Amino acid sequence: MTIVVTGATGHLGRLIVESLLRRGVPAGQVVALGRDTDRLADLAGRGVTVRRADYTDPDSLRAAFAGAERLMFVSGSEVGQRVRQHRNVVAAAREAGVGLVVYTSITRADTSSLILAAEHRATEQELRSSGLPYVFLRNNWYFENYLPQLPAYLEHGVVGAAGDGRIGAAARADYAEAAAAVLTTEGHTNQVYELAGAPFTMTGLAEELSRQAGRRVGYTDLPVERYVEVLAGAGVPRSYAEVLADGDRGVAEGALDVDSDDLGKLIGRQPTTLAEAIRAAL
DSSP, X not given: OOEEETTTTSHHHHXXXXXXXXXXXXXXXEEEEESOGGGGHHHHHTTOEEEEOOTTOHHHXXXXXXXXXXXXXXXXXOTTTHHHHHHHHHHHHHHHXXXXXXXXEEXXXXXXXXXXXXXXXXXXXXXXXXXXXXXXXXXXXXXXXXXXXXXXXXXXXXXXXXXXXXXXXXXXXXXXXXXXXXXXXXXXXXXXXXXXXXXXXXXXXXXXXXXXXXXXXOEEEOOHHHHHHHHHHTTOOHHHHHHHHHHHHHHHXXXXXXXXXXXXXXXXXXXXXXXXXXXXXX
């Protein structure tokens, strides 16, 4: 069985490839795709097939998907461009006769009001309409959205616009492990999995960081518009700052508060906790 993984030069795609290999999938049956194949040279050295693929280049996708029985479709990173890019992926997968497409979506993509959800919702609709067998892995936020900012949190405190909303974030490695489980086992066709960890609030994150770091870290909640200004003032491009602040707006409204054990069931254990993630990062 040939398993093709898109976005293998990115954090999640790379972890999925590594998880497949740990699960015993022969390296020769794994195809790692990326725009810059030089960044995949070490995988090639381990026997993984490496091919160039660019979501904006349909010809590259058709060539990359040749012989694929299962396709791990990691969503693109260019917000605002993904509907067009993802249509290219779906069209190439259909032309290649892929047996199963596993797509990384977002929490409650079909009903979410988040700006980020719109492109995922369109992609899910595209896959359903294509006739291809699919699996939707609706990933919640990643701990890694927050962990790189721990030094700044320790110095300046935690700032956001999430109110008391709960976030079902989980470790990127756990999401990758869940994807590998779906790719290597049966019974998932046309299933939708809401993947999340134990929910926490931003105040809870600040309190856990305070406990582990041994210093007081507070959470300051701002109006969404003010949070956009803070992010923009810190150098975040305004268009992206608006997307990030909208994410917090959604959190405050419950968009990422998920009561689901799908992630634990797929990986066969309890997902990594926020406390464990912070401890490792510190």
